[in-house]
Amino acid sequence: MEYDQSLLLFMGTTGVSNYAKLPSWTPDSSNSNVISEIATWERYEASRNSKTSFHFSTDEQVLYVQGAVIDSIVTTHTEFADFPSCKDVHTFIQQLCMHLSPDICQEDYVALLMALFDKAWKAGHQAFPSLRNVIRRFLGLVSETVLGKGLAEAKFFAHNEMSKRLDRKVLFRTTQGRLGFSSQHISPDDAVVLLSGCKLPMIIRSDGEAWRIVAPAFVHSDGIMEGGLWKDDIELQEFGFFEKIAVTR
Structure with a gap:
């Protein structure tokens, strides 16, 4: 220092x-x-x-x-699992969705997740669908048809980046x-x-x-x-x- x-x-x-x-x-x-x-x-x-x-x-x-x-x-709310555990997509989605509770504003939660990953998302993935829609898809708030082209690649990238950042974090x-x-x-x-x-x-x-x-x-x-x-x-x-x-x- x-x-x-x-x-x-x-x-x-x-x-x-x-x-x-x-x-x-x-x-x-x-x-x-x-x-x-x-x-x-x-x-x-x-x-x-x-x-x-x-x-x-x-x-x-x-x-x-x-x-x-x-x-x-x-x-403080339930902590996220470690990165190796969240590499499993089903575990990851379950971890994200456990914070959809009555005492947390849904839109504020989505906005926080978007802000946390927005810079990485924009760094080189302009062709991806909307980050907001990808996050809302993980949370089960929109159907996959909304995302359109690039869905599989977008979900893979978002899952990997979000799992790293949310490793043993707490909301x-x-x-x-x-x-x-x-x-x-x-x-x-x-x-x-x-x-x-x-x-x-x-x-x-x-x-x-x-x-x-x-x-x-x-x-x-x-x-x-x-x-x-x-x-x-x-x-x-x-x-x-x-x-x-x-x-x-």
Whole structure:
């Protein structure tokens, strides 16, 4: 972090570690079955072009970062299975459909899934059917005749990409009614924050008078991923992240 003055290290955090003394902001590189990243760092600008701002305490036990709380998690839903399990298309569809519940707005859920995969979809697959229709087909909301040409290839590509991104992720709802995805290790009452110089929203957890990093998040509402809530006059506070991670598995 000090070498490149970047918070890129946060991208690999999942809220879990094999080592109790590993800092919460440091990914566990010993884990060969690590949860996949929720989004690509370079594709988003949640804090716009803000300058990275952090420093360590004199004893190097606390990392201080500037940012702002924008929301908090009120509910988490059933987690998605791991990538190998979701490679089975029937398991994958079952996992997607389990979130079609009365307490989740169907259109908001579809919009979140679309936003999560839109950039990958547009990267080189312009001939595919509408991503919205492919997702709605997986959810059983439209018939296959709506998709038309390119259905088989489109479904294969979408299934593969979505399975990777949703690997052991959990759908969450915030106090302000936003939907998002993050690591399965997040919990209700965790805070959703924007940190100066951090390209993705982060989930952090109160630990007494300090905080700890849990994991990056993807939140579609209000243009958050493109910096929609990072205003010029945003009121920043300093978060102190203690070195030791609180959860080990």
